[in-house]
Amino acid sequence: MPVTSLLTLIEDMEGTPTLVSPGSGNAGSTNTDIFIEGSQSIGRRVDNASQKGLGCQVSAIDLSGTGVHVVGWQWVTQWEAVSFNFIRLGDGSNNDDHFIPDAVKPPLGGFVPIWVDVSRTPEAGGSANSTAITDFVFISNVANVGGAAQNYIVDAFHYGTSGYLFTGATGTFTDFTTYEDLNREGVIIPVASVLFVQARLEIGTAAVATVFSSLSVSLVFPNSSLVSSTFMGITVNIQNASTDVRFSFCSFASGSPVNSLANPDLTVVGTSGVFDASNSIFNGLREVNLNSACTMQNCTFINMRNGIVGGGADLRGSSFSKFRAIGGTTSFLIWDVATDPDGLLDNTSFQDDGVTAHAIEFGLNSPTSLTLRGIDFNLYDPLNGQNDSTFNIKRTSGTVTINLVQCTGIFSYTTAGATVEIINNPVDIQITCVDATGSPVSGARVLLETAGAGPYPYQGPVTLLTQSSGTATATHSSHNLATNDYVVISGANEAGYNGVYQITVTGANSYTYSVDAGTASPATGTIIATYAPISAVTGGTGIVNTSKAFSSDQDVIGVARKGTSAPRYKTAPISGAISSVSGLSQTAVMISDE
Secondary structure, eight states, rough: OOOOEEEEEEEEEOOOOEEESSSSSSOOOSSSSSSSTTOOEEEOOOOOOEEEEEEEEEEEOOOOTTOOOEEEEEEEETTGGGEEEEEEEEOSSSSEEEOGGGGGTTTTOOEHHHHHHHHSSSEEEEETTTEEEEEEEEEEEEEOOOOOOEEEEEEEEEEEEEEEEEESSSHHHHHHHHHHHHHOSSSSSTTTTTEOOEEEEEEOOSOOOOEEEEEEEEEOOOOOOSOOOSSSSSEOOOSSSTTTEEEEEEEESSSTTOSSSSSOOEEEEOOOEEEEEETOOSSSSSSEEEEEEEEOOTTTTEEEEEEEOOTTTTTTTTTOOOOOOOOSOOEEEEESSSSTTTSSSTTOOOOOOOSSSSEEEEOOSOEEEEEEEEEEESSSOOSSTTTTTTEEEOOOSEEEEEEEESEEEOOOEEEOOEEEEEEOOEEEEEEEEEEETTBBBBEEEEEEHHHOSSSSSSSOOOEEEEEETTTEEOOTTTTTOOTTTTTEEESSSSGOOEEEEEEEEEETTTEEEEEESSOOSSSOOEEEEEEEEEEOOOOOOOEEEEEEOSSOEEEEEEEEOOOOSOEEEEEHHHHHHHHETTBEEEEHHHHEEO
16 A cells, blocks of 8 residues: 555554543443444443543653644534533643534534644643643533433544655555545545545655656645644655656645635645646645746635745746735745746736735845746736835845736835836847858957937936046936946046946936046036947857847947957947837848958
């Protein structure tokens, strides 16, 4: 059997268990007529009784470890007559009583697995020594009911920090239910076509190659105040390179997506194998932790308690809505890896449903240049710097450029200090330098600048140009430039100001660039500035390129030079127009000057 239990047996009620029978009357006995695990349980008659119950006593067990939970089976023939119910964990002297919510009572009767986090604060008691628990007991108030037979049944108790583990080949969720049918440990309960998962399911290990695939399966993780918030969920381990886990058109949901006290999670560990859960629904999960080995195309993420850790996963076509933002994170999707999301978040949608939160958080490890394609950002605050602006930039310095290609909705941001440049629908600008044979020319200096009116400066007037400590400050009205753009400054009588410079924007009408600290200030002359889309040197491919949004077409001219080192070439002219729709791609043919 490829499924193994991660639980440890406390008492299976077989043989002659030591009974604990709180309350007056019949002390109870073993029962071979009503049982769920093995072939025997324990039972007693509980009728018209207050705080009467049944359980077992065993040798002291250390349950003090992190995340340890206990599960036991309880049956009451007349569940509707139960008005008060709790599970008691005791050390022989002190008891911890954990009150069981009415919601666990099955409408059709039968056994119910009751799970409880040993470390939670009990509603009564609180002094039991968790390193030496001996008593495991259910206690209830039961109204007056007819009959004389045993109606209060208790079966096996187990403990552990997780539920079941699957390893091996050709697995499905049916393997988990088959194991449950055979062993009855209370981890997964099938009801009609829905699997009610009471604990954590784990799939795969680093040591064992695992193949697991399920189609159109619905899993629900019941709402429970008795288990820890991190106890339920699914862990997929793909550290083994041969592991392949796929969920297709499946549904994973909290039993109460909006109000649940213990939402499940989905956690993927390792990047060597494959995990694909495309076309699935995730409703009310506490968190989802993904990485670059994950494919989650066309998924629905709704009522998430915490942000989804994207980790470089392929989330194309997925939708994100009704983020609850109550688990400590303030963004629906957290992207904190050195991977451009271009091609990974395409055609997704994000909607702010009235919660103060962002759509995407770009962390300290994310690239400084990002491209988002075809994404709809709906109902976010249009103002920058708000708690519900679209993007949350965590970098504290430098410039983060977000290129939006065919995106719709609201594009606002908040930043921890970095300069943010949002470019809506950028176009590609590329110059390819080749020799007469068509071979690429490496080491060519390419300068491309505007040559006429358009969205960016062409011989724009610089009304004031000063220098302090090697920083030149230009006053240039409505320049429409961005930090790291290049400009060609000319016309200053002081030659130190003239040239091609990469700028830092300080305002809508000003920017700075570096000059020699000895340059006279202020500059004199008729000074003008022209935007240079490209100022770069070709590499081995002979190509230099950039991207930028153009609201209208704009003419450009330029040159490609290589005359200081062999092989040398004559200067090649460049001219054309950058289209606001298609950009510019030109080839400069350079003639040998050897």
